[in-house]
Each structure stands twice: as C-alpha cells, then as structure tokens.
Amino acid sequence: MASALDEDTQQSLAAGRESVKAVLRSIQKDLQKVFIVFMLGFLGTFWALRIYVWDFLKRVTEANMTPEVAERTEIIAQTPFEVILLQAKIGLIIGGIVALPPLIYFARDELRDRGMWPDSPVARWKLVVIGLLAVGLFSVGVAYGIYAFFPIMFSFLAGFGLEAGLQPTYSIVMWTEFIVFLSLSFGLAGQMPLLITGLSYSGIVQYETFRDKWRYAVVAIFVFGALFSPPDPFTQLMWAFPLVALYGFSLYLAKLVVTAQRSSDRIDVFDAIRNHWNVVAGAGVLGGGLVYAFYEYGGRTGVNDLLRWAGSDWRFLPPGGGLGLDPITAAALYAVGWAGAFAFVATLWAVYVDLDTTSAGYQYGDPAAIDVGELDAAGVQAAPDEPFVEMTEAESLALAQAALDDDDPEKGQAILDRFDAVADEREADDDDGSDGDAASDGITNSVGDRTSRASSTFLSELTDGEDAEDDIGGYYKDLRFIFDSLRSRSFRIVAVFGGVMAAVFTWLYLGGLRTIVSDLESRVPAEIDGGISVITLHPVEALIFMVKVSVLFGLIAVFPVLLYYAWPALRERGFVAGRIRQVYVWAGSLFAGLVGGFALGYSYIAPGIIGWLVTDAADAHMIITYQVSDFLWLVIFTTIGIGFLADVPVLMVLLNKAGVPYGAFRGRWREVTVGVLLFAAVFTPADVITMFLMTVPLMFAYGVGLGVLFLVTFGGKRNLSPPAAIVDR
Structure with missing residues (x-):
C-alpha cells in the first residue's frame, strides 16, 4: 500500500527522528542534571502556587472591584483533585521551560555536528543582552496585564454578570488558565520589538514588509483585542493602544538595525x-x-x-x-x-x-544604498543599477510582492524588469545568459500569475482532472458558479449579517440577557425555596454566549438575503424552479415556522422542561445552581430549536416544490440520518447522550415531513413540481 507521505517528507521525518535520538544519546550522562533542574522548577512552582500565587491572583482579581462585587465573587473547585492536578500541570510546564536551556547546552556538540548550532562563536555579551532584553520585555508585558489590565477587566466582568443576574462563581481551572494565557499573550506581545528586529536583521522577513503592512497589523491587534477582551471600548483600547505603540517602536528599532547592518x-x-x-x-x-x-x-x-x-x-x-x-x-x-x-x-x-x-x-x-521600496514606478525605472546589483532574487520578489499588495502592479513589474535586466547583464558578462532569461521569465510569471496558477493547481489536485470532475457530478462547477454570482453582492450580505449581529449583541448587552434570565427564573414553581442560581464558571462565559447567539441570529437573518441573490444561479443550475418571487414564499414560510416554533417553545416547552428539572432537583434536596452556558443553551434548544424542528417539514415541502421528489426524500433517509448524526457530533457537547438528544428530534421532524409529503403528493404520484436536473446527477 502506497504511503500517504511523499518521499521528501518521509526522509525529513526520518532525519528528525535520528537527530532526536542522537541528541538524547549525546546527553545521556547529563540527563540527571537536566532532570534535577526540571524537578527544581516543578517543585518550586508547586510550592509557590500553594503558598503565594492563589492569594496573589485573587488580590489581582478583586483589586478594582467594589466591596459588594468582591464579596459576591467566588473561586470554586469542581472536583476533589482539581486544584492539585492544576498545580501539577502548571509545574510540569514551568519545569519543562526551565529545563530546556540546560538541555540545549549539554547537546550543543551534537547540534554543532548536525549544523544546528552556529559555527562562528557568538560573543557572550551579545547573548546576555538578548537574553536580558527578552526577559525584560516579557516581564513588562506580564506586569502590564496583571497590574493594569486584569483589575479593570475583572471588575467589569463581575459587575456585568451581577447586573445580568449571573453569579460570578469562577472555576479555579478556567479562572487560572484565563489569567495565565492572557498574561502570556501580553508577555509574548512584549517580545514584538525583539522579534521584528531579529527577523528584519536576519532577512527572514524584509523590514519593508513590516513597514508597508502596518495597517494590517493594527487591524489584527484590534480584532484580537475584540475577541479576547470585554466589549467595552475602554478595555479594548487598553489592549490595543499599547500594542500599536509597541509595533511602531518595533518598526523604528528594525529600521535602525537594518540601516546599521547595511551601513x-x-x-x-x-x-x-x-x-x-x-x-x-x-x-x-x-x-x-x-x-x-x-x-x-x-x-x-x-x-x-x-x-x-x-x-x-x-x-x-x-x-x-x-x-x-x-x-x-x-x-x-x-x-x-x-x-x-x-x-x-x-x-x-x-x-x-x-x-x-x-x-x-x-x-x-552611495547609490547602492537607495531604498527601492520607497520609490514609485518612475523612480524605480530611473534608479541606477547599483541597488539591483546588490539585490538578491528573494529581495526582488519581496519588494514586487509588497508593491502588488499595495495595488501598484506597475511598480512591482518595474522592480522585476530592472532586476532581470541587471541579472541578464551580469550573466552575459559570465557567458551564461540563457539561464538568466529563463529565470527572468519564471520570476515575472510567478508574480503575475501566482493566484490563478495556485487555484488551478488546487483544483486539479482536488478533482484529478476533467474525468474526476465529471465523476463527482459537476457539483464543484455548480457551487463555484453560485458563489461567483454572490461575489458582487458580498458587501450587502456582510452588512446584513453584521447589522443583525450587532443589534442582537447590543440588546443582550444592555439588559436583554438579564430580562431573559429573570423571566425564566420567574416561571420556576413557587414551592421551590430560594429559586435557582445561574453562575459563570469562566470570566467571559456570558460574553461568549452573547456572541454565539448574535452570530446565530445573524445567520438566520442573512439566509433570505443569500437566497434572494443566489436564486437566479440556483435556478440556472437546476437546484430550484420558479421565478425569483418564490424567494418570498420560501423566506416567509421558513420564518413563519421559526417564529411559531419559537413562540411555542418559549411559552410552554422551555418553562415546562426547566420547571420539571428544578422540581426534580429540589425533591432530592439539592442546591440548584446552573452554569450560564448550559442553562441558556437549554433555553435556545427548547425555543429556537423548536422553530428549526418546525421548519424541517416546511423546508421539505418547499424543496418538493423546487423539484426534489418525494421518492428522493424517502429513499435517502439513511444519508440524512448520518448527516444529522455528524452535525450533532460537531455542534453538541462530546457525549453520546446529547448527540442523540439532538438527532432523535430532528429525525422525528424528518419523519413528520415525510408524512406531510406523502399526503401532499399522494405517495409521490403527484409531486408539486417535476424532478429538477440536479436530482438526476
């Protein structure tokens, strides 16, 4: 049986295994020393967590809270061994990090023999300076997170949770990992000056790339901050502004170092x-x-x-x-x-x-030191040959790529033309001009047509030629045709999705979440003493839930817009039948089914299920405390989920009207079951019970749809429309 890996990959993996074995053999006599360092890091971390760190993190969490909020904020352990296992896990990580430098040091001879260690000695003072800079920048980033960012962030999160009727009762594992990971992200962000300067100095990434792409870096910083910080503007600015300033300082240092290297x-x-x-x-x-x-x-x-x-x-x-x-x-x-x-x-x-x-x-x-990246197309054409004589092929491609990314293809082509001309002259002097012409054509073509060539290569690998494309029924062509028809409308589609998502999130953030929780709590049977308590185990659990619900509503809202703009392409490819006004019938029918199911679920099913669960727990003399994500997703499944179940028969009738016959629905029930199981396995918690709790209702709704279609189509004898072309594939 042929291997799934090509020969080069297998050789690389084999060489890697041999290198690891050789390194381990070379340090056998020193493994005891490495293990001692590891144990010191492990035991020191374990001791520090027990004696000092937990109290310190609790003080950081409550540093900016009011006394009332701090009193109601709790850190809990959910299992008997949770705390000690967490300490062991953190100790193992710290121990491994501490043991890594001596491990590399003792293996230096073997690494040098394998070309993985610098042949020329590096001055120790340079290594010391780099190490001190890395530690200092990392410490500054972590200190900013702990002493400035976290106090304000936790104060907001706990206060927001209490205002929404949620008890801030954080799991010690989730709470600790949240602080540790964000602190590490700030510490790693502090390495930005060292990283950008090092990459620019070594030539791995050109300084001009960091300079020209600063807008993308700023957008990425704000997007990352929006995902991992609370949604209030003040906290997001506290995240983004220091990183933006740090990026600008990094650019300055990179230019300083690169210019010093060149001069x-x-x-x-x-x-x-x-x-x-x-x-x-x-x-x-x-x-x-x-x-x-x-x-x-x-x-x-x-x-x-x-x-x-x-x-x-x-x-x-x-x-x-x-x-x-x-x-x-x-x-x-x-x-x-x-x-x-x-x-x-x-x-x-x-x-x-x-x-x-x-x-x-x-x-x-000195004309050889002219920065070609700062010139326009005319400047590149008028520049002397010296900058291009000193330029490498990789540098020319990088500069041309930067020009293309800045929507200046004329400048990119001018850079390649000048580099090729200088290369041809140099090779002509060496009586080897033919290879230069071929290389010149290759460089120009690689920049000019790389996107189309990459897509065609991917398509050929995916479809294995025209025959394979015919074998899969031409679905790729159909989908590509439909997506191309939506490309010109992408702005409106994104605007609808983003607008609805922002509106739902704003409503939940400004009090909608509290309204829902309070309304459902008010329906708890009166005989339940103390009612129920909804808690947040993760500091940003409530915010993540609001984002997910907002995305769900955005997808629901954008569906009719997608259907409207894609209908002509769907009809041309044989997926649907009828004029575009059929979109209004589809959207109206599905929306009516969704709203009707939601009203039924919110009015009767959700309160009934919650009341039954609460009464059952109260009869067993339990303290009723629900995690906010589990509680509210139960509400979502029993409200909007009922609407989706109601839409299954409605959608089946609409598809029959579009040309999918009753026989296809009845004959493909096995494939539908497998698809529903796969969907449930991906979008439900990782246990079999919840997967079947989602699958069984959906398949029941599918069975109801089959019954409705049997009555409407007289057992498939009179479908609402003739079979569409897509069914025959």
Missing part, C-alpha cells in the same frame, strides 16, 4: 552623540525635569485623583514609598533613571538620523 562601516555611535550632543543632553535634562515637576507641582496628586475617579485602588506613592529610602534620595534616583531613559531614546534618534543620511547616499553619495 555598518559608515557610522559610529559616539560620533552620532557628538554630532547631536545638544539633543541628547536636552532629552536627559527633560527626563529629569519631568520627574521633578511630577512630584513637586502636584502631578502625583492629580494622577491619583484620576485613578480614584476611575475606581482603581492603585496609587502613585511618594518618592521612596515602600522602598525604605528618604524622599530626596528617591527623587534623585528617579530623576537620574528617567534622564538616562530619555537620553537613550535621543541617542537612538541621533544614530538613526546619521544612518539614514549615510545609507541613502545623502552624505556620501
């Missing part, structure tokens, strides 16, 4: 400081003066008043407060530190100015 023989840091001594000295004086003014002229008092107004318990202490220093000495140390920081930034500016003028040929007239 390393033409710049001296001390010369730059001497050339701009007035700016460097003035920046140092400004930094020290700001510290003096902050403490002397009421800056500390004003900031503390602002923090108190915002509800934060954090305050700026007097100089030396908490450090055991007298105010004068502490203020002097603060002033010296900030003066040094300002002078350092000014030094970077001075070096950048001298490097910029030097590298661009401004001072020395």
Whole structure:
C-alpha cells in the first residue's frame, strides 16, 4: 500500500527522528542534571502556587472591584483533585521551560555536528543582552496585564454578570488558565520589538514588509483585542493602544538595525552623540525635569485623583514609598533613571538620523544604498543599477510582492524588469545568459500569475482532472458558479449579517440577557425555596454566549438575503424552479415556522422542561445552581430549536416544490440520518447522550415531513413540481 507521505517528507521525518535520538544519546550522562533542574522548577512552582500565587491572583482579581462585587465573587473547585492536578500541570510546564536551556547546552556538540548550532562563536555579551532584553520585555508585558489590565477587566466582568443576574462563581481551572494565557499573550506581545528586529536583521522577513503592512497589523491587534477582551471600548483600547505603540517602536528599532547592518562601516555611535550632543543632553535634562515637576507641582496628586475617579485602588506613592529610602534620595534616583531613559531614546534618534543620511547616499553619495521600496514606478525605472546589483532574487520578489499588495502592479513589474535586466547583464558578462532569461521569465510569471496558477493547481489536485470532475457530478462547477454570482453582492450580505449581529449583541448587552434570565427564573414553581442560581464558571462565559447567539441570529437573518441573490444561479443550475418571487414564499414560510416554533417553545416547552428539572432537583434536596452556558443553551434548544424542528417539514415541502421528489426524500433517509448524526457530533457537547438528544428530534421532524409529503403528493404520484436536473446527477 502506497504511503500517504511523499518521499521528501518521509526522509525529513526520518532525519528528525535520528537527530532526536542522537541528541538524547549525546546527553545521556547529563540527563540527571537536566532532570534535577526540571524537578527544581516543578517543585518550586508547586510550592509557590500553594503558598503565594492563589492569594496573589485573587488580590489581582478583586483589586478594582467594589466591596459588594468582591464579596459576591467566588473561586470554586469542581472536583476533589482539581486544584492539585492544576498545580501539577502548571509545574510540569514551568519545569519543562526551565529545563530546556540546560538541555540545549549539554547537546550543543551534537547540534554543532548536525549544523544546528552556529559555527562562528557568538560573543557572550551579545547573548546576555538578548537574553536580558527578552526577559525584560516579557516581564513588562506580564506586569502590564496583571497590574493594569486584569483589575479593570475583572471588575467589569463581575459587575456585568451581577447586573445580568449571573453569579460570578469562577472555576479555579478556567479562572487560572484565563489569567495565565492572557498574561502570556501580553508577555509574548512584549517580545514584538525583539522579534521584528531579529527577523528584519536576519532577512527572514524584509523590514519593508513590516513597514508597508502596518495597517494590517493594527487591524489584527484590534480584532484580537475584540475577541479576547470585554466589549467595552475602554478595555479594548487598553489592549490595543499599547500594542500599536509597541509595533511602531518595533518598526523604528528594525529600521535602525537594518540601516546599521547595511551601513555598518559608515557610522559610529559616539560620533552620532557628538554630532547631536545638544539633543541628547536636552532629552536627559527633560527626563529629569519631568520627574521633578511630577512630584513637586502636584502631578502625583492629580494622577491619583484620576485613578480614584476611575475606581482603581492603585496609587502613585511618594518618592521612596515602600522602598525604605528618604524622599530626596528617591527623587534623585528617579530623576537620574528617567534622564538616562530619555537620553537613550535621543541617542537612538541621533544614530538613526546619521544612518539614514549615510545609507541613502545623502552624505556620501552611495547609490547602492537607495531604498527601492520607497520609490514609485518612475523612480524605480530611473534608479541606477547599483541597488539591483546588490539585490538578491528573494529581495526582488519581496519588494514586487509588497508593491502588488499595495495595488501598484506597475511598480512591482518595474522592480522585476530592472532586476532581470541587471541579472541578464551580469550573466552575459559570465557567458551564461540563457539561464538568466529563463529565470527572468519564471520570476515575472510567478508574480503575475501566482493566484490563478495556485487555484488551478488546487483544483486539479482536488478533482484529478476533467474525468474526476465529471465523476463527482459537476457539483464543484455548480457551487463555484453560485458563489461567483454572490461575489458582487458580498458587501450587502456582510452588512446584513453584521447589522443583525450587532443589534442582537447590543440588546443582550444592555439588559436583554438579564430580562431573559429573570423571566425564566420567574416561571420556576413557587414551592421551590430560594429559586435557582445561574453562575459563570469562566470570566467571559456570558460574553461568549452573547456572541454565539448574535452570530446565530445573524445567520438566520442573512439566509433570505443569500437566497434572494443566489436564486437566479440556483435556478440556472437546476437546484430550484420558479421565478425569483418564490424567494418570498420560501423566506416567509421558513420564518413563519421559526417564529411559531419559537413562540411555542418559549411559552410552554422551555418553562415546562426547566420547571420539571428544578422540581426534580429540589425533591432530592439539592442546591440548584446552573452554569450560564448550559442553562441558556437549554433555553435556545427548547425555543429556537423548536422553530428549526418546525421548519424541517416546511423546508421539505418547499424543496418538493423546487423539484426534489418525494421518492428522493424517502429513499435517502439513511444519508440524512448520518448527516444529522455528524452535525450533532460537531455542534453538541462530546457525549453520546446529547448527540442523540439532538438527532432523535430532528429525525422525528424528518419523519413528520415525510408524512406531510406523502399526503401532499399522494405517495409521490403527484409531486408539486417535476424532478429538477440536479436530482438526476
């Protein structure tokens, strides 16, 4: 039997296995030392979590809460071994991270023999500087999350939950992982300057790519913040603005390093400081003066008043407060530190100015250092040959790609033409011009037609040629034709989806969620003492539920719009029959079934099921506490879910009217059952009972639909429409 992996992949995997075995063999004598380091990290983490970390995280959580909210916020363990297993898991992770450096160190000889270790020695001071920068940036990111972001975030989440009638009772596992993962994300985000600078310096990613794609980076930062932070604007801005500023600072450092790399023989840091001594000295004086003014002229008092107004318990202490220093000495140390920081930034500016003028040929007239990425198409064509002589093929493709992404294909083609021309001249001098022409054509074609070639290659792999496309019944062509017909209407479709989603989320956020919870709680039988308590085990559980429900309503609302715009293409391909006015019949019928089922479920079925469950638990003398996601999804399944069940027979009648005969529905019930089981397995919790709880009602509704069609079509003898072309495939 042929392997699913090609030969190159198999060889790579085999080489990787051999490398791992060789590394492990080479460090056998040192494994005991690595294991000791691992155990120290594991036991130290385990001890710290028990003695200090839990209380510290609880203080961080309640730091910005009012006393009333903090009193009602609880951290609970759901299983007997949950806390100790969580400590063990975190200890294993920290132990593995701590043991990794000595593991690599002891395996350095084997790594060097396999070409995985630098041959030329790297100065230790450089490694120390890089390590200190990485640790410092990571620590700053984590500190920002713990001391600034989390207190405000948890205060909002707990307060919002209580206002919505939800008890903030967080699971210790979910609560801890939430804090740890977000703290790690801030710490990793703090590595952005080091990462961007390193990638630019090594040439893995061109600096021009980071510079030209800054808009996409800003959008990605705000989108990530919208997904992982509460929906209030203040918290999202607290997430996004520091990262945007950090991205800008990273770009500055990257340009500084790359320019220094390209002009390393033409710049001296001390010369730059001497050339701009007035700016460097003035920046140092400004930094020290700001510290003096902050403490002397009421800056500390004003900031503390602002923090108190915002509800934060954090305050700026007097100089030396908490450090055991007298105010004068502490203020002097603060002033010296900030003066040094300002002078350092000014030094970077001075070096950048001298490097910029030097590298661009401004001072020395070096045309080879011209930045081609900053030129327009005419500038590229008029530029001398020197920049393209020094340029590699990968750099030319990267610059051309950046121009294409900026909707400037003329500039991209000009870069490739100039690079090809210079390459042809160089190869002609070496009497090897034919290969250069072929490479030139390959480069131009790879940029000009890469999208169409990629899509055609994917299609050929997917369909295995024209025969395979015919074998699958031409469904790919049909679907592609339908999607192409929707492309020009995509803005309106997205606008409807986004508008409905935003409206539903806003209603839930501004009180709709509390209205639903309160209304359902009011229907609990009066004899149940204390009623029910709905809790949130995860800090953002309620927000995630609101987003999911908003997406669900957005999909429901966008369905008739999709159907309207896709109807002509569906009719042309034989999926449906009738004029476009049939869309109104489809949309109206399905909407009526959905609304009718929802009204029935919300008025009778949902309260009845909840009342029965509550009474059963109360009779067993249990404390009735429901997790918000489980409780509200039960409500969704017994309200909107009833509407979907009502729509199954309605949809079957509509499809029969569109040309799907009764015999097809009756003969394909096995395929429908498998499809429903697959759907239930994906969209329900991972247990068999809930999967069948969804599958059985849907198949019952399908059976009702078959019964309705049997009556309407006289057992399939008189279908509402002749069979469509799609049925014969």
